[in-house]
Amino acid sequence: xxxxxxxxxxxxxxxxxxxxxxxxxxxxxxxxxxxxxxxxxxxxxxxxxxxxxxxxxxxxxxxxxxxxxxxxxxxxxxxxxxxxxxxxxxxxxxxxxxxxxxxxxxxxxxxxxxxxxxxxxxxxxxxxxxxxxxxxxxxxxxxxxxxxxxxxxxxxxxxxxxxxxxxxxxxxxxxxxxxxxxxxxxxxxxxxxxxxxxxxxxxxxxxxxxxxxxxxxxxxxxxxxxxxxxxxxxxxxxxxxxxxxxxxxxxxxxxxxxxxxxxxxxxxxxxxxxxxxxxxxxxxxxxxxxxxxxxxxxxxxxxxxxxxxxxxxxxxxxxxxxxxxxxxxxxxxxxxxxxxxxxxxxxxxxxxxxxxxxxxxxxxxxxxxxxxxxxxxxxxxxxxxxxxxxxxxxxxxxxxxxxxxxxxxxxxxxxxxxxxxxxxxxxxxxxxxxxx
Numbered sequence: 387x388x389x390x391x392x393x394x395x396x397x398x399x400x401x402x403x404x405x406x407x408x409x410x411x412x413x414x415x416x417x418x419x420x421x422x423x424x425x426x427x428x429x430x431x432x433x434x435x436x437x438x439x440x441x442x443x444x445x446x447x448x449x450x451x452x453x454x455x456x457x458x459x460x461x462x463x464x465x466x467x468x469x470x471x472x473x474x475x476x477x478x479x480x481x482x483x484x485x486x487x488x489x490x491x492x493x494x495x496x497x498x499x500x501x502x503x504x505x506x507x508x509x510x511x512x513x514x515x516x517x518x519x520x521x522x523x524x525x526x527x528x529x530x531x532x533x534x535x536x537x538x539x540x541x542x543x544x545x546x547x548x549x550x551x552x553x554x555x556x557x558x559x560x561x562x563x564x565x566x567x568x569x570x571x572x573x574x575x576x577x578x579x580x581x582x583x584x585x586x587x588x589x590x591x592x593x594x595x596x597x598x599x600x601x602x603x604x605x606x607x608x609x610x611x612x613x614x615x616x617x618x619x620x621x622x623x624x625x626x627x628x629x630x631x632x633x634x635x636x637x638x639x640x641x642x643x644x645x646x647x648x649x650x651x652x653x654x655x656x657x658x659x660x661x662x663x664x665x666x667x668x669x670x671x672x673x674x675x676x677x678x679x680x681x682x683x684x685x686x687x688x689x690x691x692x693x694x695x696x697x698x699x700x701x702x703x704x705x706x707x708x709x710x711x712x713x714x715x716x717x718x719x720x721x722x723x724x725x726x727x728x729x730x731x732x733x734x735x736x737x738x739x740x741x742x743x744x745x746x747x748x749x750x751x752x753x754x755x756x757x758x759x760x761x762x763x764x765x766x767x768x769x770x771x772x773x774x775x776x777x778x779x780x781x782x783x784x785x786x787x788x789x790x791x792x793x794x795x796x797x798x799x800x801x802x803x804x805x806x807x808x809x810x811x812x813x814x815x816x817x818x819x820x821x822x
Contacts, residue, residue, distance in 0.1 A: 389592050390516060393502045396457075396591060397519030398526070399584035400498050403461075403491065405524035405670075406577035407468070409643050409663050410570045417567030422772050424477050428484050429768040435488035436761030452595050453501045457494055458588035464490040465581030472574035491581075492760055496752035503740050505592040513740075514680035517733055521673040521725070527576070528667035534572050535561045535660040560660030562647075613754065615743060623808045624735065627697075628755055630801040631731055632763020634700045637794040638724070640771035642666060645707065645787055646717070653787045655714050669724020676729040683730070689738055690809050694802050696731030699723040701798035708791035732759055742811070 415425040467487040474480045499517075506512045537559045544555040561569055616622045646662050648654020657665060683692050706720045735755050743754075779790040 389505050390512070392591055393505060393516045394519035394522075395587065396498055396501065396584070397517055398523035399580055399587060400494065400523065401520035402523035402527045402580045403464075403468075403577045403584070405527035405667075406580065407471075407573045408639060409528070409666055410573055412640055412643055413647070414567055414570040414573075417564065417570075418475055418477075418480070420477055420480075422776065424481070426769055426772060428477075428481050430765050431481065431485045431488045432492060433761045433764035433768065435485070435492040436756050436759075436764070438489060452593060453497050453504075454588050454591040454594055457497055457501070457591070458585045460490040460494050460497075461581045461585035461588065465578045465585060468574050468578030468581055472571045472578070492756070495760065496756050499736055499740075499752045501591060501594045504594045509737070509740055511681040513737060514677040514729070514733065518674050518677040521670045521677065524670045525667045527580070528663040528670075530576070531573070531663050532557060532560075532660045534576075535566060535569050537561050537565065557660075558658075560658030562659050566659035615754075620809055620811045621742070623804070624693075624738070624811075625755065625758060627693075627801050627805050627809070628735055628758040629763050629766075630797055630804075631697050631700065632759045633766045634697075634704075634794040634798045634801070635727065635732075635759075636764045636767030637771060638700075638703070640767055641775060641787075641790065642707075644775075644785070645711070648785070648787075650712065652784050653711055655711055655717050657714065665718055665721060666724075668718060668721035669728075671725070672722040673725030673729055676725045677733065680729050680733060684734065684737070689734065689811055690805060692734050693731050693809075694805055696727050696729070696734065697798055697802040697805065699727040699730070701795045701802070703727070704791040704795035704798065708788050708795065711787055735759070738811075 411429070415428060420428070464487045467483045467490075470483045471480060471487070474483060502513060502516045503509045506516065533556060536556055540559040541552070541555045544559070546552040546555040560566070616625060643662050643666070644654075646655045646657045646665055647659060648656070650656040680692075687695070700723075703720050703723045706716060710716050736752060739752055739755055774793065775785055775790060779786045
């Protein structure tokens with residue numbers, strides 16, 4: 387297996403873990419009897435870990451530790467924590483295990499990016515292809531649950547004859563209500579297994595040694611070098627726009643599962659429980675083709691136009707959610723925009739950081755934007771979304787999805803406008819320099 391194939395498998399396992407447990411956790415936590423405040427603490431373990439990771443794990447990996455060994459350690463401990471979550475029903479143990487997993491998992495997202503960039507000959511052209519493995523991993527995590535989250539008593543009662551009839555009965559007998567929420571514990575077992583698999587696989591990844599501070603390093607702390615680059619206006623603008631788009635992206639994760647599963651009579655789409663994750667994975671399927679053309683798109687449109695297209699995709703998606711919930715086929719089709727939103731904005735941001743940040747601090751540069759993508763933006767969404775969805779835009783337990791989705795739509799349009807007006811990076815006339 388060559389280096390690029392190994393990197394693709396690494397990305398697949400990395401995002402399989404996250405994709406296995408994230409989509410259904412928002413409905414699972416209330417079923418355990420956790421209060422809205424307790425749910426917010428658990429959900430915010432991930433963004434808090436992203437912020438903490440910038441100041442510890444990324445610095446540690448950049449300067450003191452081989453990246454692939456750090457990856458193995460993190461996924462071994464994080465995978466064990468995931469297994470524990472499958473059997474935990476009390477708040478404090480659940481929160482503790484989730485925090486352990488997130489503190490170890492979140493930094494590995496930027497670390498896998500750094501391993502890929504360090505071992506690719508032309509990152510701007512090849513990273514999209516390698517990162518496509520993460521998209522494949524997320525898809526693979528979603529579709530098996532069409533068979534796991536099934537009401538097998540209903541299948542047995544159907545008494546179907548022949549494989550085709552039996553398969554139809556299985557796919558049409560998704561769990562709903564409390565049964566679906568109880569079975570969601572399986573997502574943590576699946577995620578834990580993938581984490582342990584990646585821990586083992588890390589030992590066959592290309593060696594990525596640490597880069598000590600010294601020659602070419604202006605500061606001892608890699609994250610401090612990254613932060614100092616925020617003094618450049620175009621970097622600061624992108625950093626703040628990333629916060630807004632991350633908030634919008636996390637509104638999607640907070641609300642889409644409930645929106646898809648809610649009855650049509652209450653303004654939802656009415657999709658069976660075992661099909662919620664596959665429907666949400668349509669965006670990742672589209673992301674594969676988008677990643678394939680990302681390099682060519684960047685070369686043709688440039689940084690700013692590519693990112694604006696990605697942000698506008700968010701606004702269009704929520705506009706469709708708001709205005710056409712009765713058309714299930716349209717709601718499913720618009721999931722395609724998720725792939726465009728991720729590739730054209732978030733993946734492009736990672737490539738931009740690789741091009742404009744110092745060579746010896748690139749893991750921390752990735753972590754700088756992860757603070758917004760996985761940290762502050764998610765923290766803001768996880769804190770506001772339960773309040774907005776359950777109080778501001780809800781009455782008698784029924785969510786007004788039409789008005790609710792206008793909030794992220796408006797935020798997306800504002801972010802796109804800000805990027806168009808204020809983001810003007812200098813042109814790169816040579817290979818990526820040590821800084822802007």
